[in-house]
Amino acid sequence: MPSFVPYLVHTLFPPGVLLPDILLIDFGLICAGIGVIVLLTKTRRWGWLWYDWLTTVDHKKIAILYLIASLVMLMRGGIDALMLRAQLALPTTHFMPASQYDEVFTTHGTIMVFFMGMPFIFALFNAVVPLMIGARDVAFPRLNAMSYWLFAFGAILFNISFVIGGSPNAGWTAYPPYTGLAFNPGPGENYYFLALIIAGMGTTMTGINFLVTTLKMRAPGMSLMKMPMFVWSTMVTSALILFAFPPLTVALAMSLFDRLFGSHFFTLARGGMPMMYVNLFWLFGHPEVYILIIPLFGVFSEVVATFSKKVLFGYPVMVASIVAIMFLAYGTWVHHFFTMGAGPAVNAFFGLSTMLIAIPTGVKIFNWIFTMWGGRIQTTTAMLYQMAFIPVFMVGGATGILLAVVPADYQLHNSYFLVAHFHNVLIGGTLFGLLSGLYYWWPKMFGMKLNETQGKWAFWLFLIGFWVTFLPQYLLGLKGMTRRIYTYPLGFGWHDLNVISTFGAFIMGAAFVVLVYNIVWSLLYGERDLTGDPWDGRTLEWSLPSPVPEYNFPRIPVVHDRDAWWAMKQKGQSLADLRPEDVHDVEMPKNSPIPFLLGASFFVLGFGMTFAWWPIAIIGFVGIILCLLFSGFDYDDHHHLKADVIRQTEATLGRLQG
Amino acid sequence: MFAQRLMESYRKLVLAALAAGAGLLSAGFSFGPKYVLLHPAGPVAKSELHVFILALELMAIVAVIVLALFFYAIVRFRDTAGNTAPYTPNWHSHTLLEVSVWILPAILLLFIAIPTVKTTFSLAHLPKGKDPxxxxxxxxxxxxxxxxxxxxxxxxxxxxxxxxxxxxxxxxxxxxxxxxxxxxxxxxxxxxxxxxxxxxxxxxxxxxxxxxxxxxxxxxxxxxxxxxxxxxxxxxxxxxxxxxxxxxxxxxxxxxxxxxxxxxxxxxxxxxxxxxxxxxxxxxxxxxxxxxxxxxxxxxxxxxxxxx
The missing domain is CATH 2.60.40.420 (Cupredoxins -  blue copper proteins)
Structure with missing residues (x-):
């Protein structure tokens, strides 16, 4: 027993997690945790937390949960980024130890892709897709909650690594054999593999859910070609998720087997083939970058039409282009490793397929410009992000073409040119799109607008910070600086551009602070949205009050036109003059603790496996089986919302006749 | 009249942008020796730089066109009082435009694709007649x-x-x-x-x-x-x-x-x-x-x- 305690302490708290800055964060987290517990107890909010949020299956609340999680993760990933930039600002500095730097670039990338970008996108899906198609919820509400809790507990498992046991340190791509036990003995990589497998299962379920929702739950009259573009992008993204995540799960599981059970799929010893991991990873990874951008193409299509006061230009072409991107996205993965000796024929093929995918993407850019053409452009914050996106994304796309030029890629692969390129598309496309969507749909989600003046401050800081950070990085690539390098000697002439880049990163950090201030200020003092249609919108979600009541639509609308709500307004119709006899009982899904408990069980399983403590893993596994069995035989999963209750709600909202 | 003047200044803007772009590109060759990628010292690096510059120039053309259209649109069609630009809220289709945004980029990409494939294959072979x-x-x-x-x-x-x-x-x-x-x-x-x-x-x-x-x-x-x-x-x-x-x-x-x-x-x-x-x-x-x-x-x- 006495030897057990030092073993436990040494395993859970190796020197890597006892650095002063991490201890300081530990202290802060403990204080915050105690503060939250005290606050919840004092205000008697535990029941509210459990019944209203942790067990909810309402897509609108799940959207808010996703949003909170992704904003917290944006902060963590952003702090990681600032730490990296601080370390790189000057040559031969040791702002932090090399081992910590490796952990920080790994968590920065992983968090931004899997725990910030994806949940933020799912927040938008959940917040508006059912409203846009005239549905009362997603196709499988409880599955939706399970998706969230698998994501959330996956994220928690990933994030506790820097406090307990040590963070993963092999980059967000986790190429073997460096992830093997021979080079990487700590629990960090186990955390990475298990957290991503768990969160990935949640993502796959989200894909299934929204594919079925968009295919089967649309209001009468809404044919596929009458769906709003955001719904199209949701459907295409869901299809991408469905086929992209299995290869990732397989690659992660095989790597995990190498570490936990002594297999040799990708190891250095006994003829492992690391390149096979690379193939599997990018077979997922390339569709993944489209999973991260297509939803935002949808957001921009909604925003540009609304704030140009004009119908979207070339709708059928826009649909054709995202469908084309969906198919082409599976045919370009090798361009992530032209430099792995696949031969000229293979490289040329994938170079050309990559150039091909630029065509539908370019078509979309032109169509957004033509949508503004002949309109009346209102420069709201949401629209500013849209307008900034076009030139930024065009530069990102153009440098993407340069990287698709195989011989040029031989030189640019893994250089800072590449780093600048993917930040160019991920910030200029994904992040700007997410923020555009956030400002656009915030009134619908929360019932008040985000303050526009503060929003514009955050916008300009983000935009300027972005260019100041990443333009120098393109040039650093031409100077031969490669990614993930901890520090560099003075002689290469990399320092001047690195200083500028770091300065830009801190401008973006300031932008994030303004964004948070904007959110908090607006929650307290923001202009309430009493009309439900603050932007003079075009799609069905704006026909509802803000925030939307639990049942969404008291009466499911019938759709005749593409911009359904706009057309109704043109015809002088409204959904706010409901006749009492049109309201009937509504069947709604019932809250359930199962999704939360299932996620928690997966967390226990994941934690046990991370340290190969099998009894703990078995407890988690049994928990999972029990949750699934209980859920499978739980027929009491819905309830009837009485027509009287709905009438009363609608009457208070002033939307009932008489 | 206003539109005409706007078009005039817009044309000047495009010309200036083109000149600036060309200047920037030629400046690329005078970037100091620390820009190692721009100072190749062998046939492999030279041919790689060659296709890179070619693709960069073609992409610059696209960028100028897109940026010109974009900035013209956001200036001309702003929602300000007294804006005399035509307002066509239901304009959603134009066959020629919609076809050409597919065809023209495809043609342009051909000019990048062909040298890409050629160079890729030529780099995959050792030069003949030289003993490595x-x-x-x-x-x-x-x-x-x-x-x-x-x-x-x-x-x-x-x-x-x-x-x-x-x-x-x-x-x-x-x-x-x-x-x-x-x-x-x-x-x-x-x-x-x-x-x-x-x-x-x-x-x-x-x-x-x-x-x-x-x-x-x-x-x-x-x-x-x-x-x-x-x-x-x-x-x-x-x-x-x-x-x-x-x-x-x-x-x-x-x-x-x-x-x-x-x-x-x-x-x-x-x-x-x-x-x-x-x-x-x-x-x-x-x-x-x-x-x-x-x-x-x-x-x-x-x-x-x-x-x-």
Whole structure:
């Protein structure tokens, strides 16, 4: 027993997690945790937390949960980024130890892709897709909650690594054999593999859910070609998720087997083939970058039409282009490793397929410009992000073409040119799109607008910070600086551009602070949205009050036109003059603790496996089986919302006749 | 009248942007020597830079067109009181426009695609009629081992090559993956355990060219810099002869190199036989099929695999 305690302490708290800055964060987290517990107890909010949020299956609340999680993760990933930039600002500095730097670039990338970008996108899906198609919820509400809790507990498992046991340190791509036990003995990589497998299962379920929702739950009259573009992008993204995540799960599981059970799929010893991991990873990874951008193409299509006061230009072409991107996205993965000796024929093929995918993407850019053409452009914050996106994304796309030029890629692969390129598309496309969507749909989600003046401050800081950070990085690539390098000697002439880049990163950090201030200020003092249609919108979600009541639509609308709500307004119709006899009982899904408990069980399983403590893993596994069995035989999963209750709600909202 | 004046200034703006773009591009060639990618020192790096610049110029044309349309639109169609621009809220389709946004970029991309494919294939072959020097490269944690199979000499963290003669680097790893990269001589290639990948480079003139790894491989990764010294054919021969009399690398010395350390440069007169894969598969530089490398007493031979 006495030897057990030092073993436990040494395993859970190796020197890597006892650095002063991490201890300081530990202290802060403990204080915050105690503060939250005290606050919840004092205000008697535990029941509210459990019944209203942790067990909810309402897509609108799940959207808010996703949003909170992704904003917290944006902060963590952003702090990681600032730490990296601080370390790189000057040559031969040791702002932090090399081992910590490796952990920080790994968590920065992983968090931004899997725990910030994806949940933020799912927040938008959940917040508006059912409203846009005239549905009362997603196709499988409880599955939706399970998706969230698998994501959330996956994220928690990933994030506790820097406090307990040590963070993963092999980059967000986790190429073997460096992830093997021979080079990487700590629990960090186990955390990475298990957290991503768990969160990935949640993502796959989200894909299934929204594919079925968009295919089967649309209001009468809404044919596929009458769906709003955001719904199209949701459907295409869901299809991408469905086929992209299995290869990732397989690659992660095989790597995990190498570490936990002594297999040799990708190891250095006994003829492992690391390149096979690379193939599997990018077979997922390339569709993944489209999973991260297509939803935002949808957001921009909604925003540009609304704030140009004009119908979207070339709708059928826009649909054709995202469908084309969906198919082409599976045919370009090798361009992530032209430099792995696949031969000229293979490289040329994938170079050309990559150039091909630029065509539908370019078509979309032109169509957004033509949508503004002949309109009346209102420069709201949401629209500013849209307008900034076009030139930024065009530069990102153009440098993407340069990287698709195989011989040029031989030189640019893994250089800072590449780093600048993917930040160019991920910030200029994904992040700007997410923020555009956030400002656009915030009134619908929360019932008040985000303050526009503060929003514009955050916008300009983000935009300027972005260019100041990443333009120098393109040039650093031409100077031969490669990614993930901890520090560099003075002689290469990399320092001047690195200083500028770091300065830009801190401008973006300031932008994030303004964004948070904007959110908090607006929650307290923001202009309430009493009309439900603050932007003079075009799609069905704006026909509802803000925030939307639990049942969404008291009466499911019938759709005749593409911009359904706009057309109704043109015809002088409204959904706010409901006749009492049109309201009937509504069947709604019932809250359930199962999704939360299932996620928690997966967390226990994941934690046990991370340290190969099998009894703990078995407890988690049994928990999972029990949750699934209980859920499978739980027929009491819905309830009837009485027509009287709905009438009363609608009457208070002033939307009932008489 | 206003529209006309706007068009006038807009045209001037486009011309100015074009001029600025061209200026920036030509400035690229005057970027200092620290911009190693813009200062190639061999035929491989030169042809890679050539297609890069070509693609960059074509992309600049696209950028100018898109930016011109974009800035015109956001200025002209702003929602301000008294804006006289035409307001067409239901304009959603224009067949010619919709077709040309597919066709024109496709045509433009052809101009990039054709040289891309040509260069990709030409780089996959050693230049004919030139006898290459073969160097077996092994990436270790965190150092580079260069073995000269014909000359039976080995170096650590630097290599000496003859100028104006192609060098065939055969790449493998006894470590996590890295990439072998000498920016001024040409693009990179992965070093992978249990695989041998070929990469040929050539230096036009004598000089020292730095190289390093582009693939993260652990805490000492940033120390994986090395130098490639290109010298005249005559000096190369002198160097190999004098080096041959240096101390040989023992197996014990190789095992020390395998440790997770960083080391300085060193030179060995010989090296143990089994440190480089004696039989490995890769892709041929001289043909399109798979080949196997065979090391034996007679030297190295390339055996094409059956069926390719």
């Amino acid at each position: 020097v073969v160097i077996d490269v092994t990436s270790l944690t965190w150092k580079w081992l260069f073995e000269y199979p014909k000359q039976h000499i080995a170096t650590v963290n630097y290599a000496v090559i003859p100028a104006n003669r192609p060098v065939l680097f055969e790449l493998t790893a006894d470590s996590p993956m890295n990439t072998f990269w000498v920016p001024q001589l040409g693009g990179m290639e992965y070093t992978m355990p249990n695989r041998v990948l070929p990469l040929w480079l050539e230096a036009d003139k004598a000089g020292t060219y730095w190289g390093h790894s582009g693939q993260f491989s652990g805490v000492g990764f940033e120390k994986m810099f090395f130098n490639v010294k290109a010298v005249s054919q005559k000096s190369f021969q002198t160097w190999t002869t004098t080096t041959a009399s240096a101390h040989p690398m023992t197996l014990a010395a190789y095992d020390r190199l395998l440790k997770q350390t960083t080391v300085g440069d060193s030179t060995y007169g010989n090296y143990p036989a089994d440190t480089f894969p004696t039989l490995a598969s890769g892709f041929s530089l001289t043909g399109s099929g798979m080949y196997m490398v065979m090391h034996d007493k007679k030297g190295i031979s390339y055996i094409p695999m059956v069926g390719s």
